[in-house]
Amino acid sequence: EDGYALWLRYAPLTGSAKERLDQFNPVVVQTGEADPSVKVAEEELRRGLTGLLGHVPASSGGSPIVLACNDGSSGARGHFNVAAHQQANGRSLLAISAADSVGCLYGAFALLRELSLGRDPATVELAQAPAMPLRMLDHWDNPDGTVERGYAGRSIFDWWHLPEELSPRMIDYARANASIGINGVVVNNVNASPLFLTERYLPKLKRLADAWRPYGIRLYISVRFSAPIEVGGLKTADPLAPQVKAWWKAQAGKLYQAIPDFGGFLVKANSEGQPGPQDYHRTHAQGANMLAAALGNRGTVIWRAFVYASSGETDRVKQAYEEFKPLDGKFAPNVILQVKNGPLDFQPREPFHPLFGAMPHTRMMLEAQITREYLGQATGIVYLAPLWKEVLDAPTGHGATVAQVIEPTGMAGVANTGSDRDWTGDQFDQANWYAFGRLAWSPALSSDQIAREWVGQTFSRNPNFVRQLVPMMLSSRQAVVDYMTPLGLAHQMGTGHHYGPAPWVCTLDRPEWNPCYYNRADAEGIGFDRTRSGSDALAQYAPSVAAQWADPRTMDENDLLWFHHLPWSYRTQSGKSLWDELISRYDRGVAAVDSMAREWQTLQPYVDHERFVDVASSLAIQRKEARWWRDASIAYWQSLNHLPLPAGERPPEHSLSYYEALEFPDAPG
Template identity: 50%
Template sequence: MILFSKKVFSLLYILIFILSFTSHANDGYNLWLQYKKVENKQLLKNYMASIQGVESSGDSKTISVAKQELEKGFSGLFGNVFQIDDNNSGKNTLIIGSEANLDVKYSKYLKNELSKIERDGFIIKQLKIEGNTKIIITAKTDVGVLYGVFRLLREIQSYKSIENINIIDSPKVDVRILNHWDNLDRTVERGYAGFSLWDWHRLPDYIDSRYVDYARANASIGINGTVLTNVNANALILTPHYLEKVKALADVFRPYGLKVYLTARFSAPIEIGGLETADPLNTEVIQWWKDKTAEIYKSIPDFGGYLVKANSEGQPGPQNYERNHVDGANMLADAVAPFGGIVMWRAFVYSEHDPTDRAKQAYSEFVPYDGQFKDNILIQVKNGAIDFQPREPFHPMFGAMPKTPLMMEFQITQEYLGFSTHLVYLPKLYEEVFEADTYREGKGSTVAKVIDGSLHNKKITGVAGVTNIGNDRNWTGHHFLQANWYGFGRLAWNPHLKSKDIAEEWIRQTFSNDENFINPIKKMMIQSRETVVKYMNPYGLHHIFDTGHHYGPGPWVGNLPRPEWNPTYYHKADEFGVGFNRTKTGSNATAQYAPEVAKMYDDILTTPEKDLLWFHHVSWNHKLKNEQTLWNGMALKYQEGVDEVEDMISLWNSMEQYVDPQRFKEVKMMLNIQYKEAKWWRDACLLYFQQFSKQDLPNGVEKPSKTLEEFQSLRFPFAPGR
């Protein structure tokens, strides 16, 4: 018998009290995998009646983590400790297992469904067998089973009925991948949520539990790949010292279906291989890459392949040796092909030697090579032709290379969208791009059909997202920006999904199932991207950000050594108007689109006003569709953006009863920062452009708080993400 003194008992009581109090705090670490107890008593009763036990088949590590996830999820959702005992299941049972391992007494009922799913797809179906209810989760692979497990948990978290559940779902895209722009010193280029997750110094012997939670989160939304290192690559990642560390991460990620990829610095044969050249047609270089790739696959058998940034922004590439992108990409493709690997070759290229229009350069460099790339190469194309702007027309390369797989590159991190302090729901942007019609095979040839391979019957497809993840406790720096990671994964799985439906999924899992919270917050999220466009880049203005860090406005910057680095290059404001003429009377960038699209953009009257200044240099007195002049319309748009952030603050303040105190307070502080910075954008930009329009601000627009000179004097030498 153990006796406690009064002093010890008092300390225990205090500890229990503290733990019970702090258990209500929520720092956002659990993302959308909150697994809070179901509050609807009737639903809870139904869920628990439907799932009284779990049977699993298969003994892989993936099936093991699927069982762990079910135990964790059901324990939280049902409010009781839920343990899986394969030998002692209830009558109403959840059964998980791949097609190969599933008991024939169950699989015989699912032959029709099994014929409909593809690799990574899954089935969740309720059956009546021998008088008992069985919910079956099965797939072609164990990873598919894991995806099905997460889907079932999502249904329960979202308070959806699972009675007669019948879900058949397969991803429409093969490679669904995050690009980490993480450096080996743990800084993150364009990272606004702390330092890199990867603690290279302690790896491979110290495995942070966060690596597992990262893999769980990605598996829950169907992401199946991760590029660990910056596209501005460091060749050291390919040395044995670092490959041992990469292997440790790959081993953690493997049960979750998450493959590891690396960036390949094109000059690596010189920098770490001791060769005198990196010429892709040199036999020694070719052999060096083959040997290095074999070395990687020996320790990481499921290594995914390489991501390459070449001959862009000073990065080395095949053009250094008077070769072309085909020569460089095909050389690496041959190295990974025997192992089933792929090469993702980025199309983000532009040169200071082209005086006409940076927007045209990627198309000009890649489209002529259509059909010459190896079958295991994906050309990775940014959603727009410039650089992840708050709004860009879709990239003209989409649909223009019918013989070459193109993969989408979105930016999840908010390099040009206020960093992690601004609430911007980016799936709305992704949806806008996917729904854009290229007209390459007639009306209805959407970008989504290019990316999922259906437009030109592509054998391999992909979507990449430059991640917004760091080592902040809430992962993304702002609680609402978790929705961008979540939404990217959902749209990478299926580019035809609607952003409003994804927003509701995320809200229900992350915050609340109360309709009084869901409906207004969903509306706020859907509007938020348009709000930021209004107070930063209305009517097609673009790339007017301050130099280097891209934090805040800098439309006045015009002294940088390369013309296309300067905001003045893009807006071309003068006394006659503002905007970049990309029509057939200007740079003729419109000619890179299908004729139907080019015709629309060439005419100022048919160009959508959201893209007006992207394609036209427009008079300050041009009449907009709302009868306002361009100058008045711009000023009023900037003001609308500011007003809408103020509305977001008011809405959030009214939602306090639905949100835990910590997250409520932290989001409130972020919204206040956003409001302050939205006013900064409005005032600085209108003062600058007013020099050219020479017109007063219209009624309804607040007067600037500082002079233009004061705004121009601001400096941010330590802005994050440089």
């Protein structure tokens, strides 16, 4: 039990659930169809039932499970029905039906999920369709096997040995993705190597695309905008230059010849030093549309709105809106703008990005980060569904929630996978991969329901275990916000690797690289004034939303210091001063982690030894980190405000200079 099986463990059922399945005695009926997705669905049903029953399912005499993968229905691609019927002979029959074979595969996985959770096969009734067409994972993996912001070992993609060698992991990866409805994978980092556009890589990409096709997964690549120069031998990458257009068209032609269902290109342009159309005084739309023309109606250009270039004195969080809002309606129909959940950068908490709902004539998808770059990386328990739900459920003020804005298009998550046996570097980070897929399938699912599903399939269905563990998971995201960056603080992490607290850092070249730029703390107060008296980033939101956040006394204090610079003595809604409230939030975060670690100890009887110990040690690291964040932050704020700690408060364990001197040359970057 090293975690490799993920949520597809299919552990033997026990008790009444076992009796029901035994009694049902499922028989997977062979369709005789040659369709690869149908074959995969049959195989998975057999594998899953073997696990759940504790033996290979019978081949006749029981209740048939029938796949009808061309049922003539219409609707969203991937939709399916699962229903039990009573037959004349008294036995049940379970039918999985869909309009296409991938829908059937999704239906098979959905049925296995229900059975894994102990549902009665005789009464299963499911009718589902994906809420959005694109449900993608973005890998920040490099050809040399390193992973940008990866905390789970090396890349799962073995470019060195492809195309001849296809690791079995690539199939298990596809199974895991298909089981949660992921249907697109960008295999390489947005800080893209031009190698992916060379002849050498084409057969490698083709091998992966072929392997994943039965699982309903389309392959995409990130492309470097200046690739025509680096690997095309041209002198320019100007999107309006005819030879540049022709080069991209030729590349797309080769890709489609090898991979007829190639998904398209993901592009990070003119951001953090990446090349882009602005290098030639062209707009993002001109750059994106040129690539879109090269793909034609065969594929999609996903253009990232995460633009971050030296912004001088203006507020960094305003840049994307300023650059993209004027381009609304200017993008080709096969271009999608991919917008991070918040306007800064995957922080433990951010208000939703003001571009959501603000570009009605532009297709827009949401980008979330599954890998926990800014949330403690791969340690402890930090369940991210509540973070994503908070964003998805947010009313944009433009007549729709964020979920409604993106549902016509899709969602992408920056993957947290690596070569570690447990895939994600930490057992509980598997839950974030799972939750991302489930939310992209249906943003209406609750964090609670998703956690229950994951826990039941991954660890144990014992109701006592589930009842105790799920609330821990649900409160874990607020805990990390509390001990790292409470009350709307953001980007207080260490330079470069983003590991650990560094609110004091103030000497980096560009102002917005510094944590001090975001906290704006001094002797008098703390917080970033984004109201009219400050950067006025608030004005990028719809008037109803801006009005609500403009008043620190009525707004949700979870975002307080994101929008307001306030004196330390400011009276918060709890009645405490800002200083006392800040400290109580750090304490709350530390206490929450302590209690997770304590509770985990009591769960030992339900968990196999290997994973029990693994999680316990991970929680020990998280306890240490929570204290470190609290203590280092308080020590720094105190060095500015010289305020005493509230009575009875534990002083930081070490001096500020101790925390400032800590270095982490071993932290992954």
